[in-house]
Amino acid sequence: MNDPYETTETHLERLLGRALNSFELPDATVERLESALAHASSLHSSHHSPALHRATYRHAYLLSDGSSLVLWELVHNTGRGGAEQHELYTEESEARLAASRLPAGFPGFAGPDAGPGLDPGADPGADLDADLELLASLMATPPAPLPRTYVPDNSADHARRVLRRAENADRPGEETARLLRAAFAHHITQVFGRQRRVEGRDAGFTLYEHAFLLLDGTETSLWEVEHTATPDGRHMCEVYGAEHTAREAMELRARVR
Incomplete structure (x- = not known):
């Protein structure tokens, strides 16, 4: 279940360290993760377009009391110069909402060539x-x-x-x-x-x-x-x-x- 090249402790340190919003995770969640014994990560969804690359990963943890805990990681290329950014959420619904807020990911939004007023040279x-x-x-x-x-x-x-x-x-x-x-x-x-x-x-x-x-x-x-x-x-x-x-x-x- 664990990555043979990375301990669960190292995996969590890396995951929390790179997330822009790790400070928003509930304190109770972070405390529970301290007892994680094993983990499994999988790609949950992905989207690729000329303007936006986005993926959501599901990280599941087995805790010492026999319970489990899941974190949802949103990865996207909206940083300066297309740099990769990471965000963490405790609920899948919050990860979906965060994905919809990305510049090229607003549901139902018109693209840069769709509709009046979006072209800088428009009338x-x-x-x-x-x-x-x-x-x-x-x-x-x-x-x-x-x-x-x-x-x-x-x-x-x-x-x-x-x-x-x-x-x-x-x-x-x-x-x-x-x-x-x-x-x-x-x-x-x-x-x-x-x-x-x-x-x-x-x-x-x-x-x-x-x-x-x-x-x-x-x-x-x-x-x-x-x-x-x-x-x-x-x-x-x-x-x-x-x-x-x-x-x-x-x-x-x-x-x-």
Whole structure:
């Protein structure tokens, strides 16, 4: 089961050391991994295009108490000069979401030659029409959602990590964080995705709803905006307590010129 040329301890050190987001792994997960006796790694999925190379690996560990633990590793070539980047997640769904946030991997996004306004030499009038269409879609009322299927899987910790990666100053505060400590199941939905040019560069916008089921049977949501409308083109995460606030934030980012 183990790689004959690498111990499980060495494998874990290498895996955690190269992951950009290893600090986001739950402390309980890292502590459990300290007792790993053996491991097995396999390619779970891959995608290759002229702009993006992406692969997801499944790393399974046998622990000293007889239980098992799985980490999902996302590998992609979005670093400077096409350098390989590594990210780690405890849930397959989070690895899929992370893959969808990659510049060339936004689900449903138009490519650089599809649609007005994406070509730097496009007609300014067409670009304005595209702006208006984008702003209208940002503020549009979404279709009725499908019934949620809540997953009880470390949901309170998932909420903590969503709030921790938010960079906006007006993100939900301690009251919301305290409320979400009672979350025992959650459901993630992508409700919006679009890519267009902002200040001469392609920028991607996505909106996710993280819905949580609380111990008292009530539901609450966090609205996560992921975008690359930043000065250096990096991904930025913003989190809001209401959908309309999140959509207004996307509208503001899309109008920056």
